Amino acid sequence: xxxxxxxxxxxxxxxxxxxxxxxxxxxxxxxxxxxxxxxxxxxxxxxxxxxxxxxxxxxxxxxxxxxxxxxxxxxxxxxxxxxxxxxxxxxxxxxxxxxxxxxxxxxxxxxxxxxxxxxxxxxxxxxxxxxxxxxxxxx
Numbered sequence: 001x002x003x004x005x006x007x008x009x010x011x012x013x014x015x016x017x018x019x020x021x022x023x024x025x026x027x028x029x030x031x032x033x034x035x036x037x038x039x040x041x042x043x044x045x046x047x048x049x050x051x052x053x054x055x056x057x058x059x060x061x062x063x064x065x066x067x068x069x070x071x072x073x074x075x076x077x078x079x080x081x082x083x084x085x086x087x088x089x090x091x092x093x094x095x096x097x098x099x100x101x102x103x104x105x106x107x108x109x110x111x112x113x114x115x116x117x118x119x120x121x122x123x124x125x126x127x128x129x130x131x132x133x134x135x136x137x138x139x
Contacts, residue, residue, distance in 0.1 A: 044137050048084060049097045051075055051130045054123045056101025061120045064105075065112035074098070 042048070059073035077098040085091030110118045 042084075044134060047130050047134055048080070049094065051127060051134070052080055052094050052097040053101035054127050054130075055080075055101075057105050058097035058101075058120060058123050058127070059098075060102045060105045061109065061116050061123070064109055065116055065120065 056076045057075045059069075059077075062073070063068050066115045077094070081091050085094055105116075105119070
């Protein structure tokens with residue numbers, strides 16, 4: 001799909017895919033993904049975990065609001081688990097944050113409301129900002 005016809009959701013998904021690709025290339029080249037790493041922790045973990053949590057929230061909210069995304073957001077989170085999960089603990093932590101985001105809105109919204117739609121818009125904006133920040137860190 002060309003950029004002129006891409007929806008904001010499509011552009012965000014594209015940015016998230018670029019992020020995953022950048023992380024894979026960084027790992028393949030044996031380069032540090034960012035300035036400081038200690039053990040299994042990365043300097044960008046706070047942003048990565050927030051992004052993953054938002055992916056879970058958006059996955060649930062867009063489904064409850066009738067979006068035809070299928071497993072799109074879960075698949076992006078799964079790619080992050082695969083590319084960033086250098087240990088079982090790290091994989092579990094990333095997956096747990098996705099599930100926490102999903103569950104937090106599952107408890108609150110059983111149907112689509114204006115508030116749910118506002119949350120989706122706010123989350124999409126925040127995801128775009130975080131993804132762009134993470135892409136810059138990986139360059």
